[in-house]
Amino acid sequence: MTEKVLSLKKREVVDALLQGRNGSPSDAGHAFAPVNIALCKYWGKRDSELNLPINSSLSISLDRLGAETTVTPIDSPRDRFFLNDLEVDLEDDAGRRVADYLDLLRPSPAARYRVDSHSDVPVAAGIASSASGFAALALALNDLFGWGLERRELSILARLGSGSAARSVYDGFVEWHAGQRADGMDCFAERIDAEWKDLRIALVEISDSPKPIGSRPAMARTVETSRLYSGWPRRADEDIGEIRAAISGRDIERLGAAAESNALAMHATMLDSRPPILYWKPATLAAIEKVWHLRDDGSAVYLTMDAGPNLKLVFEKTTRPQVEAAFPGARIVAPF
Secondary structure, three states, X not given: OOOOOOOHHHHHHHHHXXXXXXXXXXXXXXEEEEEEEXXXXXXXXXXXXXXEEOOOEEEEEEEEEEEEEEEEEEOOOOOEEEEOOEEEOOOOHHHHHHHHHHHHHOOOOOOEEEEEEEEOOOOOOOOOHHHHHHHHHHHHHHHHHOOOOOHHHHHHHHHOOOHHHHOOOOOOEEEEOOOOOOOOOOOOEEEOOOOOOOEEEEEEOOOOOOOOOOHHHHHHHHHHHOOHHHHHHHXXXXXXXXXXXXXXXXXXXXXXXXXXXXXXXXXXXXXXXXXXXXXXXXXXXXXHHHHHHHHHOOOOOEXXXXXXXXXXXXXXXXXXXXXXXXXXXXXXXXXX
């Protein structure tokens, strides 16, 4: 792998986080990080280098559904990256992102690593695989080097690999603060001290194929070209307050309505981009209509969607029979 010149800004953040902590690695580092589903979405960056978002966001992590990663030092001229036991070419987008992230954290330019990651969800299909993947990598490196970083610091470190990875270093409800500082040191996620034992999330998989356009370029195009986007930050701020209140009151109708409206508003800004961005497939629209029919019949079921064709459903355990009948192949998770 050829040596790369990385941004001083990103290196400065790493140096500030790891000041005095870079020791000799152990034999291996291991960690798990959960997938997180954003109830109030992150869409748009104020700084693409440091993955600093324009708006704050709020998510729910999916317990033991996510990425499990092991990092091992190796005697090799190049890193090696295995995803679900298949080696990934470091010149591919996924491999290059992992290698670039390791470049930030090597104790010496010659240090090389083998990364073995196993993901429970399809990769690059809009089910937050990169969030759990980079969070697990950051946690595994913390374990490998014995840095002893606090969760807030790990959230910042994970964010440098993938923005929403800032949320996946925690379980439960998580709020990612957009912050205001140019160095991003006030841009981190925190766990919300709340549990909702009856809450359920269902993953409705429409397609496991890679997205036609990645989240990063789609986000940039939306910010640059969508006239609707100017109203998005204020909308997100209003929605996050509504979702916080719904969590506090364990109000599934209030939570679901806010999360669904927020997701559809995000997709509206993509449709308004030039050229338009549409992740939905015919089966996506059919699934959305099925959710709306369930509500018309009295079932409190709501949807959210990230940048992809797949749906996530939000409901309580008493509604599980109706969800299973309507979506027999859905994977249902109890986050708490």
